Amino acid sequence: MSGTLIVTGASRGIGAAIAKLAGARGFAVAVNFASSEAAADEVVGHIVAAGGRAVAIRADIGSEPEIVRLFVTAERELGPIKGLVNNAGVTGGFARVETVTAQALAKAFAVNVVGAILCAREAVRRMSTRNGGTGGAIVNVSSLAARTGAAGEWVHYAASKGALDSFTIGLAREVATEGIRVNAVAPGLIATGLHAANGAPDRLDRLAASIPMNRPGTPDEVAEGVLWLLSPAASYTTGGILDIGGGRG
Numbered sequence: 001m002s003g004t005l006i007v008t009g010a011s012r013g014i015g016a017a018i019a020k021l022a023g024a025r026g027f028a029v030a031v032n033f034a035s036s037e038a039a040a041d042e043v044v045g046h047i048v049a050a051g052g053r054a055v056a057i058r059a060d061i062g063s064e065p066e067i068v069r070l071f072v073t074a075e076r077e078l079g080p081i082k083g084l085v086n087n088a089g090v091t092g093g094f095a096r097v098e099t100v101t102a103q104a105l106a107k108a109f110a111v112n113v114v115g116a117i118l119c120a121r122e123a124v125r126r127m128s129t130r131n132g133g134t135g136g137a138i139v140n141v142s143s144l145a146a147r148t149g150a151a152g153e154w155v156h157y158a159a160s161k162g163a164l165d166s167f168t169i170g171l172a173r174e175v176a177t178e179g180i181r182v183n184a185v186a187p188g189l190i191a192t193g194l195h196a197a198n199g200a201p202d203r204l205d206r207l208a209a210s211i212p213m214n215r216p217g218t219p220d221e222v223a224e225g226v227l228w229l230l231s232p233a234a235s236y237t238t239g240g241i242l243d244i245g246g247g248r249g
């Protein structure tokens with residue numbers, strides 16, 4: 001695969017695994033991060049050491065001007081954009097709906113929904129054959145929480161991922177004849193720092209027994225699904241939501 005791929009939130013966790021695998025499969029990778037610069041540089045170092053091309057680009061996906069700058073910089077540094085992975089995501093923290101704050105809601109929707117849609121806008125402006133582009137692919141990193149609803153944990157986060165699923169289906173149909181495929185992956189419980197960062201370091205062990213496969217997934221297992229959706233092997237797949245959850249959900 002060739003061309004420039006932007007992976008948002010690629011300094012850690014699932015995004016870092018996607019960026020590394022994309023670099024190994026031939027994409028020039030724009031490794032986006034918000035604050036973890038050293039970690040993003042490490043991901044870039046890994047890709048370059050393996051013979052690939054990558055740059056780290058700071059941009060808060062909750063900010064429209066920073067998103068626009070991310071795309072301009074990626075294109076300037078690496079060449080025409082052929083793909084986007086909307087991976088950056090935040091939960092807003094654990095809260096029952098009766099205690100959720102407007103601030104937590106605004107943050108989760110700003111990054112997970114508004115930011116993802118604005119990134120897709122920038123990608124479509126460049127990739128659509130209708131706009132003189134040569135096509136490409138978009139993969140949104142959703143969550144099985146969109147279907148389970150995440151009651152008692154983070155319903156607001158689940159709702160933001162539900163919005164991302166609807167957006168995936170709608171955009172896929174809107175640009176289906178313009179050389180762009182749009183899909184999502186819906187990871188289940190994945191072993192990243194997200195759980196501890198939200199104050200629940202035991203969440204992976206606690207929920208493992210509720211998963212049919214009896215274990216959390218790895219970021220690499222999610223990355224494989226994303227790279228397949230980006231590849232020509234998925235040429236007739238658009239508007240799809242691929243569960244990667246060990247049978248959960």
Ligand code: NAP
Nearest residue numbers: 009011012013014033034035036061088089143190192194
């Ligand atoms: P993570 O380990 O917490 O990593 C989050 C990544 O997103 C980091 O690289 C972080 O960069 C970046 N990020 C956060 N806010 C950002 C912003 N405003 N702008 C740009 N980048 C930002 O999370 P993860 O577990 O890998 O999750 C990645 C995606 O998978 C998310 O969309 C999440 O909702 C989804 N997901 C995760 C799981 C799971 O169990 N882990 C399950 C289902 C879905 P900085 O460090 O630079 O801020």
